[in-house]
Amino acid sequence: MRTSELSGKALEALIAQALGDPPGSQYLTRWPDMDQVLERFAIQVAPMAGKNWIWCAVVVGKPGTGIEAGPWIEGQTIRIAVGRAIVAARYGREIPDPP
Secondary structure, three states: OEHHHOOHHHHHHHHHHHHOOOOOOOOOOOOOOHHHHHHHOOEEEEEEHHHOOEEEEEEOOOOOOOOOOOOOEEEOOHHHHHHHHHHHHHHOOEOOOOO
C-alpha cells in the first residue's frame, strides 16, 4: 500500500509505531503534542494554494531522532498529512497492506 493512501485506524497505528507511542492514540482527531512532534522531527507543513488548499508535509529530519528525511506527502487535513509524512519517512513510500 502507498503511504500516501493510508487513512483511519491503519494510519493511526502506524503513526504510533513510528513515534514509539502506545497504540490507540487518536492522531487524526486529537494530537495534543503535535507542535512538539513538528519541532522534534523538523517537519514542514503547509496548505498548498495550487492544489486547492490540500495540506502537504515533509519530514526534514534531525540527527539523533531516528526519523530521517522523507518525501512530500499530501492529506486532506494537517493531521493526515503530518501522519503520512512521519510514516513515509520511517517506513518508505510503500508498506505492506495493513491488517
